[in-house]
Amino acid sequence: MAEQIGFVGLGIMGKPMARNLLKAGYSLTVYDIVGSNMEEVVTDGAKGASSSKEVAAASDVIITMLPDSADSEKVILGPDGVLAGAKPGSVVIDMSSIAPLVSQRIAAVCAEKGVEMLDAPVSGGEPGAIAGTLAVMVGGKQDVFDKNLDLMKVMGGNVVLTGDIGAGGVTKLANQIIVAANIEALSEALVLSQKAGVDPERVFNAIRGGLAGSAVMEAKAPMMLSRNFQAGFRIRLHQKDLRNVLQTAQELNIPLPVTALVQQMLGALVNDGESESDHSAILKFVENLAKIEVKAGS
Numbered sequence: 001m002a003e004q005i006g007f008v009g010l011g012i013m014g015k016p017m018a019r020n021l022l023k024a025g026y027s028l029t030v031y032d033i034v035g036s037n038m039e040e041v042v043t044d045g046a047k048g049a050s051s052s053k054e055v056a057a058a059s060d061v062i063i064t065m066l067p068d069s070a071d072s073e074k075v076i077l078g079p080d081g082v083l084a085g086a087k088p089g090s091v092v093i094d095m096s097s098i099a100p101l102v103s104q105r106i107a108a109v110c111a112e113k114g115v116e117m118l119d120a121p122v123s124g125g126e127p128g129a130i131a132g133t134l135a136v137m138v139g140g141k142q143d144v145f146d147k148n149l150d151l152m153k154v155m156g157g158n159v160v161l162t163g164d165i166g167a168g169g170v171t172k173l174a175n176q177i178i179v180a181a182n183i184e185a186l187s188e189a190l191v192l193s194q195k196a197g198v199d200p201e202r203v204f205n206a207i208r209g210g211l212a213g214s215a216v217m218e219a220k221a222p223m224m225l226s227r228n229f230q231a232g233f234r235i236r237l238h239q240k241d242l243r244n245v246l247q248t249a250q251e252l253n254i255p256l257p258v259t260a261l262v263q264q265m266l267g268a269l270v271n272d273g274e275s276e277s278d279h280s281a282i283l284k285f286v287e288n289l290a291k292i293e294v295k296a297g298s
Contacts, residue, residue: 004029005151006059008052008075008082009096010037012231013122014065016129017095017155019044024154029058056085061148062092068240069098076106088114091144093152095136097121097176097237099244100169101251103139107165116144119165120152121172123179125219125232133157137175139167173248176241180262180279182216187283190224190294201225201296220280225296229277236275239266
């Protein structure tokens with residue numbers, strides 16, 4: 001517990017993750033480009049920094065939680081970034097959801113400066129981040145993973161090393177395929193029920209305990225039925241994740257037709273002004289095709 005921890009990226013996920021580290025007793029130095037986000041965590045007991053470089057200089061382990069590949073590259077490798085301030089022997093844990101090849105590229109540059117890296121994207125959305133029950137999918141060296149396992153367990157209920165650097169990202173991409181397809185299928189099922197004159201809430205309650213039941217359904221069906229699309233995971237971020245899936249699949253010469261279709265649906269929703277909505281708003285795309293709106297109790 002004597003280790004100094006740095007945290008860069010205090011958005012919808014990073015902020016509660018950082019707070020859980022503070023609650024567990026870790027000494028935390030934080031930075032975010034949005035000053036109000038940083039001030040909230042500083043009020044909770046963290047020390048604020050003026051840059052990612054300053055965070056790294058004060059820390060033994062630096063956690064990053066950022067939107068996309070370009071953000072991770074800039075924050076970690078940029079002129080005022082993590083690597084500019086990191087000491088040899090320190091560890092970067094990038095918990096962002098980015099392209100696996102980018103993680104490998106960042107790790108290679110870190111290694112040149114004697115800095116270890118884990119790519120450790122997460123799943124579970126804002127509720128999981130708040131509760132500290134995220135699924136953490138990790139790529140990197142076994143000994144580096146073992147040394148930082150307790151730290152990651154503060155943020156995640158299930159922390160698994162899936163392979164070398166980049167494996168965490170591949171695992172997250174696989175996760176995002178399944179989540180997206182589940183939400184789209186659930187949307188179709190609820191729209192079908194509504195159009196057929198059967199209460200979609202009763203349909204949900206009838207099928208949730210059977211083979212169709214899933215964590216995705218349990219999380220997203222109540223949001224759809226109450227028409228609460230406040231973001232736990234934003235449409236634009238899931239669109240980005242599926243873009244990374246398709247880019248990786250192209251490199252491996254793998255056709256992923258359903259993933260490509262759902263990615264296009266997300267793109268259409270972004271064009272419709274839904275980029276900041278929760279990904280459960282995939283329902284709106286299917287509703288628009290059917291010209292009907294799902295309502296509980298109907």
